[in-house]
Amino acid sequence: MSPSTGLLGPYSVRRVGFGAMQLPGPGVMGPPRDHDGAVAVVRRAHELGVDHIDTASYYGPDVANQLLAEALDPWPEAMRVVSKVGARRDETGAWLPALSPAEVRAAVEADLRVLGIDRLTAVNLRVLDTPDDVFDTALRTLTTLRDEGKIELIGLSNVRVQHLERALEHTPVACVQNQYGLLDRGGEDVLETTRERGIAFVPFFPLGSAFGAAPRPAEHPDVQRIAGELRATPSQIALAWLLQHADHVLLIPGTSSRAHLEENLGAADITLMPEHVEVLDGLAG
Ligand SMILES: NC(=O)c1ccc[n+]([C@@H]2O[C@H](COP(=O)([O-])OP(=O)(O)OC[C@H]3O[C@@H](n4cnc5c(N)ncnc54)[C@H](OP(=O)(O)O)[C@@H]3O)[C@@H](O)[C@H]2O)c1
Numbered sequence: 001m002s003p004s005t006g007l008l009g010p011y012s013v014r015r016v017g018f019g020a021m022q023l024p025g026p027g028v029m030g031p032p033r034d035h036d037g038a039v040a041v042v043r044r045a046h047e048l049g050v051d052h053i054d055t056a057s058y059y060g061p062d063v064a065n066q067l068l069a070e071a072l073d074p075w076p077e078a079m080r081v082v083s084k085v086g087a088r089r090d091e092t093g094a095w096l097p098a099l100s101p102a103e104v105r106a107a108v109e110a111d112l113r114v115l116g117i118d119r120l121t122a123v124n125l126r127v128l129d130t131p132d133d134v135f136d137t138a139l140r141t142l143t144t145l146r147d148e149g150k151i152e153l154i155g156l157s158n159v160r161v162q163h164l165e166r167a168l169e170h171t172p173v174a175c176v177q178n179q180y181g182l183l184d185r186g187g188e189d190v191l192e193t194t195r196e197r198g199i200a201f202v203p204f205f206p207l208g209s210a211f212g213a214a215p216r217p218a219e220h221p222d223v224q225r226i227a228g229e230l231r232a233t234p235s236q237i238a239l240a241w242l243l244q245h246a247d248h249v250l251l252i253p254g255t256s257s258r259a260h261l262e263e264n265l266g267a268a269d270i271t272l273m274p275e276h277v278e279v280l281d282g283l284a285g
Pocket of ligand 1: 022
């Protein structure tokens with residue numbers, strides 16, 4: 001079995017955490033269809049030992065953070081909350097870049113205000129075709145916010161190795177959050193570089209996303225066959241493969257369902273045999 005805890009900067013956390021993106025309404029906009037159900041999912045995650053939550057002020061906007069604050073009041077001391085800056089939503093729900101110093105600062109301050117906490121464990125700077133000078137300035141704003149005590153650790157998201165190396169010239173980096181999964185192996189070089197540098201690698205869309213934005217591993221026949229052999233679900237196999245693939249991987253699968261949450265946490269208890277790993281490693285990325 002793969003280790004049950006991993007490192008997020010100096011903190012030991014369970015390797016299966018929780019992604020809050022599925023808590024708001026459809027399209028990650030507005031209130032959830034089932035408010036009490038969304039709050040219950042977060043409470044159940046905490047009850048089951050989740051100590052690492054990923055969120056962003058632009059989920060809702062503010063809705064994911066409101067639900068987290070409601071569910072976890074008072075905040076458990078050992079809960080590590082990670083957010084992101086670099087994007088904003090318009091009234092149509094479009095995802096737009098927001099990397100100016102004022103936008104980065106406003107996003108962190110909105111997280112703190114809505115979550116009702118004094119400091120975020122980590123904030124990921126999310127980039128997408130971002131020019132180097134914009135990246136550098138946004139990173140400087142994050143280091144200033146860290147100096148002010150509003151965030152503890154700095155992470156990156158959607159980055160290539162060049163971004164990581166550029167950032168490391170200025171600051172330690174605790175985590176990298178990139179799209180990656182069993183059937184979605186782009187950016188393996190980032191995974192390798194983070195492993196070499198002792199940086200947590202936190203894949204997003206590990207189950208294929210809610211939008212069809214990534215291949216859904218649970219639909220692959222080999223994954224379904226192995227799930228049957230191990231009396232697991234196909235989603236659990238996809239998550240277990242990620243956990244076994246590299247010890248520095250921390251998971252944040254997103255769900256609005258208690259049943260799925262429990263299933264996802266159960267992935268940590270699955271041991272894939274070498275013959276399973278061989279098949280899964282070989283699936284087209
Ligand atoms: N850095 C970035 O740019 C970035 C981008 C996207 C996401 N993220 C973060 O990464 C987290 C994970 O990504 P994600 O939530 O978009 O995608 P995901 O975890 O790949 O998949 C979420 C989808 O899978 C479903 N699901 C979850 N558990 C399941 C299970 N056991 N069986 C069947 N279906 C299941 C969810 O539906 P139900 O609600 O019905 O369970 C939802 O439709 C997000 O929550 C967010 O925190 C970061």
